[in-house]
Amino acid sequence: MLSRQTLQLTLGIALLLGSSSAGAAPPNGTYSVEVTGEQEIFLPDALFMQDVAGGGLVGHMLAATDVDAVGRVTGLGTIDVGGLATGHGSLVATGQVGGRARATLAKLQFQTHVPLDILGVAGDADLTWKLRCRKVEDFPNQWACPGKIRVCIGGQGVRTRCVGGPFGAFFFGVGGPWTAAFDLSTDSDGIVTGSALVTLATGQEIELTALGKYSPKSDSSKISFHAAPPFEPARLALKRFTVGAKPTGTMTFKLGGQTGSVDLSTLP
Secondary structure, eight states: OOOHHHHHHHHHHHHHHHHHHTTOOOOOEEEEEEEOGGGOEEEEOSEEEEEEEETTEEEEEEEEEEEOTTOEEEEEEEEEEEESEEEEEEEEEEEEEEEETTEEEEEEEEEEEEEEEETTEEEEEEEEEEEEEEEETTEEEEEEEOEEEEEEEEETTEEEEEEEEEOOEEEEEEEEOEEEEEEEEEOTTOEEEEEEEEEOTTSOEEEEEEEEEEETTTTEEEEEEEEOTTSTTOEEEEEEEEOSSSOEEEEEEEETTEEEEEEGGGOO
16 A cells, blocks of 8 residues: 555656646647738838929829838839920839838839930939838828939030929838748657748738747747748747647747737737
8 A cells, every 4th residue: 555655746746747748739730820900011002103293394103113022112114204394214113111010111212314305405304202101090001101302404505403302192002911821840859840831911922941949848839930032031930839729929020021029819
């Protein structure tokens, strides 16, 4: 017959072993989350149109921009000038989306060189237009863009003159909820490997490679995800990540040039 002390010790060991293994679940399988609300990702629209008028000139700019999944803005377009001078030229758009997902900032720049006919005299114009665009509160698909414009015009026998000043714009963006689908496995040493596929509301996708560590003591994992070129600025991280009927933990991200943090337990 076991003594009382032996019985207590045996029960204690059994409880300890049971508590360390009960519910222990390293990441092994596929998991998916959908991010909504303040951490949704929006990007500038792909089509940009704007009229510029002043000094007897009217310019119409049209640019088709491309914003990739890490927020880099590139694009080409045209500008047509009328009024006291006429001309047509190409337009180059560059920029970067950044900031936090709930307070996104898009820095855009448009540049052009336009050959002009200034009342029968050959000339040219150089234009630079810089914008700092932020999402309108409560309307995340709308962007308000204060900015500055500078135009320099010259011609044969005419000294080049430059003017500039505030000139803003307003345009629409595209975006919304996004998903992250994880495919993870954990080896006998607790090393977590695998991948993640992020899909933005625009349909753009980013593949990331996972590397992390599972802790049996806390029954949770810490995992980092990194993307290969050309999407290397994109990243994800999972902290205190647990699996079960519903994944929990904290997910931080940099996607579409924007950073944010999500409590997985609050997602649908």
